[in-house]
Amino acid sequence: MEPSEIIVGLDIGTTKIAAIVGRRNENGKIDILGFGRTDSIGVKRGVVANIDDTVQSIVAAVKEAENRSETNIATVNVGIAGQHIKSIQYRGSIIRPNADIEISQSDIDGLNENMFKLAMNPGEEIIDVIPQEYTVDGESGIKQPKGMLGHQLEANFHIITGQTMAAKNIFKCIKKANLEVESLLLEPLASAEAVLSDEEKEAGVVLVDIGGGTTDIAIFQDGIIRHTAVIPFGGDIITEDIKEGCTIIKKHAEDLKVKFGSALASENRDEEVVAIPGLRGRPPKEITLRNLASIIQARMEEIIEHIYFEIKNSGYEKKLIAGIVLTGGGAQLKHITQLTEFITGMDTRIGYPNEHLAPGVPEEMASPMYATGIGLVIIGLQRLEKESLKTEKPAQKPKKPPRGSFLDIIKKFFEEDGNT
Helix, strand or coil: CCCCCCEEEEEECCCEEEEEEEEECCCCCEEEEEEEEEECCCEECCEECCHHHHHHHHHHHHHHHHHHHCCCCCEEEEEECCCCCEEEEEEEEEECCCCCCCCCHHHHHHHHHHHCCCCCCCCEEEEEEEEEEEEECCEEEECCCCCCCCCEEEEEEEEEEEEHHHHHHHHHHHHHCCCEEEEEEEHHHHHHHHHCCHHHHHHCEEEEEECCCCEEEEEEECCEEEEEEEECCCHHHHHHHHHHHHCCCHHHHHHHHHHHCECCHHHCCCCCEEEECCCCCCCCEEEEHHHHHHHHHHHHHHHHHHHHHHHHHHCCHHHCCCCEEEECHHHHCECHHHHHHHHHCCCEEECCHHHHECCCCCHHHHCHHHHHHHHHHHHHHHHHHHHHHHHHCCCCCCCCCCCCCHHHHHHHHHHHHCCC
């Protein structure tokens, strides 16, 4: 296998913005050529709140990634998240004029494209359409109908929607940073590509990405995405709780959470004490690790209860053999797997993105906090490989992007507007 083209994943999060440059090597693994990370100062709960601050952070992260990888970055695969993201299940169908002709890729693409034309609430647009399984003339459970004969082609779709302006603001930030958007991807699906195995997706698994501003959920069963949700709580709200509960400044609260935080108060003793530097002219403040863990545990229990509600709401609670996989920066909290197992009764593990990475990549990249960025690179590579397979066949025309897809609508908006 020849090394692939270079792909860039841009994770615009609430606490950090990370740009990751990667490509697939001759062994099929992903080489991280370079990465850049900077604090995110313009994003609140996964949504752009300040254009200029976000652009500044994006430029800094991309510049650092360019320097480390010694490449010029022009296009990026961007993740989208936030409380505005919703998902619906929909069943679509088309009637084929001649049942004796094999179902072609264009028939399947036409059915998929029709889903982008569904009427949405004002201010909402369809971001992505994911086919789950197909039905041909009443025969259900078909994963790939291409080549079959049939009159009626139906499919169940997982449709992801979001606020138009939230996505346009992301697009505007990318344009202002002198970059182009290659694709706009749902962040929990990107994280799932980085940390879940095919066996887990087949058995049934819940991917929980605990970020700074939001907690993203994706449920898979029989290898198919079944449910997605975004909870408007993450690591930042725990930091705020520590700040209020211990009456200290936010910087010290974040340091406490990262270095000494635990999701189980019972795992800490009263005599374990940490001292926080006092403000000017004031003595240091002593905080017991048990009290710190009590504050964290109270908020984590609330977040996990929300996660469990979404699991039950999906209808797949009894079919998730592989349990829960936690990833994202919040998954690094000590004893979080034990608390999750205690509340949900489901097997839980931490998801690390190192399975797909080539030997010798920076050790920092194996952290759960980079799962989304690495997942964006993986999905970008998968799409690139699919396109290259199609162009190798001269009889087939290269597939056009779906008419009316969300990314096309946004691009057209900016071309007509011209005010980027």
